[in-house]
Amino acid sequence: QVQLVESGGGLVQAGGSLRLSCVASGSIFSMNVMGWYRQAPGKQRELVATITSRDSTNYADSVKGRFTISRDNAKNTMYLQMNSLKPEDTAVYYCRLIAATYVYWGQGTQVTVSS
Secondary structure, eight states, X not given: OEEEXXXXXXXXXXXXXXXXXXXXXXXXXXXXXXXXXXXOTTSOOEEEEEEETTOOXXXXXXXXXXXXXXXXXXXXXXEEEEOSOOGXXXXXXXXXXXXXXXXXXXXXXXXXXXX
């Protein structure tokens, strides 16, 4: 079993920055894909960014150039540096890990961007 715990969310003004963290614990396969997803009120959960265990990254068009995903495999931790935040970035941000056929989700952290 794998547990994912997100942290780093909060309230920030438009143009500001936040750094989210996701710590994974439990039986983690060495080869896996981790990612950040978000869900705004009344909307479906959407991809923000993903990163493989070999540091290959993928971003949603809406965050390219503003967000950076990274990971520290030694610490089983993934990060999302969010710069130039916009009110439309307001959402609950979730961490996801895929290893073999298993998919795990964290409980989410709220990010609120005020205009």
